[in-house]
Amino acid sequence: MSLRMALLALLAARPMTGFDAMRQFDVSVDYLWHAPHTQIYPELRKLEAAGLVEGEEVPRGEHARKRRYSLTESGREQLRTWVEEVEEPRRERDPQRLKAAYFEWASPEAARAQLAAHAQFHEEALASYEKQREDILARRVPLLQARLERTPPSEQEAVVEFKAFAYGGLIARALAEVEWAQEGLRLLDRLHSERSDRSEEEAAERPGA
């Protein structure tokens, strides 16, 4: 369902081929949803069959063609209906957290590596999100610009703010993840130092170590 809506939302900004949509999903712009091309192409066909989008063959060079889809009025309707509905939250499935709960089965080094990777991943994600949020607020994002061109001036600020807000959520979460991983690293230090207390106390008696 959400993939369907993500595609409609993309097409609300401008007409696109499946390939365009694919890049929005997995290259750079859209961290809010993603899907591989093997899911996108069939889904667009289904949306077309359902009349929510309209496909049109566009020539490309001499022999090749591509199919560009645009949102129909019925698709716009569907998008509105979906946004009006309250999405009931789903319980998460989180392999990282699950694994962390059983770190007693791992070596301290492995647990440390896991948490370091977790922190690093979310630090990098954080940087992307922050950059993207700034680009949105500065209206530097091409897809957003296309969207704004189809939006009356009085509503443009809201369009920008909502997108920035969504990224704000990703930022908040990424921050929480980084802090959690760092707390985990401190926990490992603590558990490890407690266990080697005796030897470390001896070492501490020799200043300059």
Add this chain to the structure above:
Amino acid sequence: MSLRMALLALLAARPMTGFDAMRQFDVSVDYLWHAPHTQIYPELRKLEAAGLVEGEEVPRGEHARKRRYSLTESGREQLRTWVEEVEEPRRERDPQRLKAAYFEWASPEAARAQLAAHAQFHEEALASYEKQREDILARRVPLLQARLERTPPSEQEAVVEFKAFAYGGLIARALAEVEWAQEGLRLLDRLHSERSDRSEEEAAERPGA
């Protein structure tokens, strides 16, 4: 894969039937993973076929039987291997956030309802997580007690701390979600008041309105 490991981790605490595992997942204790019984029973059979768990028929009343599984040495091995591996983080798919990015398609009331529901859900989740975390630290959780009975005293603290740490992550995330939703509600106020500025200024000139 994670379902498999979640089951092995449960069985590391004590032998269990599929029904027991189901309750750990969806009734109260385990917010870290969940699965319906339709997934659990076949998975346990597969684990048994793979030699990671051992099933034994246990009579129940006069005519009925149930199947109780316990972890084998090979299963314990698998669990250790899994915990040693760094889990590569997956990009999230988050329908709430996706929808929020397109709130311009919704009525202000619908957006507000969405965010209020989001805040409420995560406030409630937060309370559960905090309670669970306290119960873990106080060693009041039966499954944890069973696990600790099979753990040498010198390692018990680590077992408890890792579980509390995992819940700490859930708490951090739930807090971030609640704050995000509240920020969204403030954003809606702001966007709405800006748009009705003129009429509200007029209203403000008549004190006592």
Add this chain to the structure above:
DNA sequence: CGAGCCATGTAAACAGTTACATGATTCT
């Protein structure tokens, strides 16, 4: 002319949800 990009698919496998189904046990 070859590398890299543009463009679109099929198919098998795996993970997860939902609907349908059955029957014993225990407690009131």
Add this chain to the structure above:
DNA sequence: AGAATCATGTAACTGTTTACATGGCTCG
């Protein structure tokens, strides 16, 4: 006797991943 709980499944469907596959276009 009936309700709640214990206990275990099958089947259809939806969503996602991964592997395999093809071929034109553009630029150097």
